[in-house]
Amino acid sequence: MSDWGSDPEARKGLQRLIYRCASDYLLDEMGFLTGRHDGDFIRAVVFLALVQASADPSRGIPVRALARSLNLPFETVRRKVRDLEDHGLCSAAADGRPIAAPVAEAQARAEAARVCDGFHLLLGNLAALGVNPAVFHGGHLPVPAVDQGQAQLAAHRLIHNYFLRTLEAGVEPHETMFNALIFAAAMSANAERITYDPELAARYAGADTPPPDDLRRPARPREIAERLNLPYEVVRRRLVEFLERGWVVKAGSGYICTVERMQQPALLGGAYMIVLRLGQLVQAIAQTGLTLEKQADAA
Template identity: 30%
Template sequence: MSDPDAPTFPPDVRRHVVRLAGDFFLNGAQIITTAIDTDLVTGMIFLAIVRANVRHLLDEPGLARAYFEPGVMLPESFRRPVSVYAIARELHLPYETARRHVRKLLAKGLCERGGDGGVVFPPEVNDRPEVRQAVQTNFHATVRYAQTLADVGLVATCDAAPDAQDMAAYMPREVVRLSSDYFLNTVALLTTNLKLELVEGLLFLAVTRANTLHVTLDPALAATFSGVDEIPPDALRRSVSVYALARDLRLPYETARRHGAKLLDMGLCERAGDRGLVVPAHVHARADFKAGVEDYGRVTQAFVNSLAQAGLVLA
């Protein structure tokens, strides 16, 4: 039986979806960084390397399935090395910054040198207990997120794959791949649409999330401020300190402070009375930001569709 007191969401829920997506992204980032014991920038580079190494497999369903099935390790020849330059360009990072973070991954055994000087992800890392746990944690978090999206009306527009039952054995790893793509697509939107470097984009997302997390979690407020044109007023926004941002993103405080200052200089953030950071309503009301909300809505819809195509069927 439906709850008569539950808030009714209007047809346009894109701004609410973006808030949910930001929360999912940052929670997923914590799963990744905890599993490989590193900061968020290194974690995003790790995901980018893994995706680049196996991107060509996605055009061959049989190979893709074998690659992500537990216990199956494809020959090294199937993994294509990616250059540090390509990773830096994809993530809008200075080359030297990308190189420094790749060296961290090499030192941890999370990537290794491949042909032509590129780097590759060693598949045996999948067998590390902390990585196995992260796969399961990510899977359950993604199911909850997808169900929340379905509850507000963002449903799959394609049928589930006909062999969904056969896919159950490797579903968690396939969901990791799809959610990793979604995370990296989120980064692309932040850096390209807002013309930001990676750290600035991640900080901006974290500030936005902290400002309105209580709106996301309050059903009545979420329903009130759900559409592209329904922007929570400044009086509802809760500021966040640079210290809290650095802690949540596992960044050095000085790095967070420096890039936070850039956001202030660009007019994307303001200081609140308590010296914390807020992204004011007038920034969210800009035409380019509204276009970004619409773009993120489409990316999120594509993610939901891909989950359904992989066999993740929700009520």
Template identity: 30%
Template sequence: MGGSTPGPHAGAAPQLWRIGRASLGFLVDTFSMSRGGAGDIVDPLLLTIIVDSNLAPFNQDPELTARYATLDDPPPDELRRPVSVNAIAASLRMPYETVRRRVTRLIELGAVQATPKGVVVPAGTLHNPFYDIVATARYERMKRLYFEIKALGGLAGLDVRPPEAPRHERAPVRLANRQLSEYSLRVIDGFMRRLGDPVTGLILLEMAHANAEHLSASETAYEGPMSDDKRRPIRALTLAKRVGLPPETVRRHVAKLEQHGFCRKVEGGLLAALEQLGQGGSGEHGLMNNLTNLHRMLVRLAALGVLAFWDDEAATACAAG
């Protein structure tokens, strides 16, 4: 899909770390948006995996995917396939009882429905004012990432306007959010393979982002991982507040990260070991894997007409002055 491209590795080395830093900020921002400024990072993760499982057959049909693209068009409940709690726990490598307890709470809150074959996030959960605000914010953040990567020269060879792509008259917010969920889950899968569970990986992402969020774009516009002296440590208690988890839970995950060399204690708090971030055995390998996942998402967005919509929108705004 999306035309012939040389793939994300071709000519990618010069901007590898810059794109990696851009995607790090993007991931942390979108996970934060999914929390809605409250709650912890686990419930949004569970909802994401449930929705993705519910719509797995639907997402394989480009025509259906394009048909249900806007906020006003959520996929109907009859297209959703239930998923068992056991399957959710297995896919996230989380304890069954932890997942069962949290899913039960989501059912009691009305966000999830139980059926004889498993659980479903119904269309009503994904079609209300709160969801619309969150989905739109995530959509706008995706658009910003696209133009950031484009400015960095990271789209070389990508056909952003394939002839078979559908055309959209209204913002394809819902469609783009589904592609974001798939990308996020691939990143989380990488963390699980390296760290054993997704929550530890999300805490590491938040830590790495917090270490560098005070820096300007010009201060981060160079190749390679940032040196420790440029970054700002974060204390475990502050990190716990940022991810919405109890301090003791975060300390336990941090101890795991420290044990495996993914973070280190310094004066003033914690620093993520940037050279270890990613799915591979080295920082560069990990960033290459992340670039592959980003490229896959962008190719999919191009094939579904989203990138052309964003380019046309930007051109119209520019022409209007």
């Protein structure tokens, strides 16, 4: 179960198991961030990208470049940047371009600790299913750093960059990041009985072993809206659109993602890239000195 290795086929044999756990972490974190932005997912994503681009306080990022990086219309991003300015979350750098507003060190450390707690929970969940963090790092991990606070700050940036790359990976198969988010939330709810059950997770671990409909429970619009801190009606309308496109089927008061949609090559390819990038993320975070294995084993 825990043999990650370098063989693409072996990795695909764990693809669905790892993807389900990673999706839960992404969905919970994006729900938290969207809630901070008054239920505005796009504003949350623009802010996330702006923070990533604001390493040098003297240099901002052109709005057009920000829009290109997110596959969003220029005018949409321009409005969100203006909104962020109005909320004091964005300002102009020395070059006149937008930059994320600086935060106090204590606030930055608290936020990094919160994000890393979620990452450790993800590693703990994977370890309980037989996929230990050392698996992604050639079977061993570097010695942890003495200054874990500094390691958390570095890991925080890497984790949020992973979230952005994951959302961007959903654009091609789902057309928009928002579609990708809602569809992933529906799949996550459908797989609730499977994701953390060691026997079922192993049985349906691979790209070629999608779980049957009788093991998947319908995802209700309201639970998705509440999890992601989105307006209920926005989520409901998007699920109805998915229904019309054949991406989901109606089941009582909820929806089940169709196996045909889940097994489309574009979706499987996107999920595979997300899983590969998670392995790369674990490797990169290990290099920051953040302790991984101890928290994972204790989870």
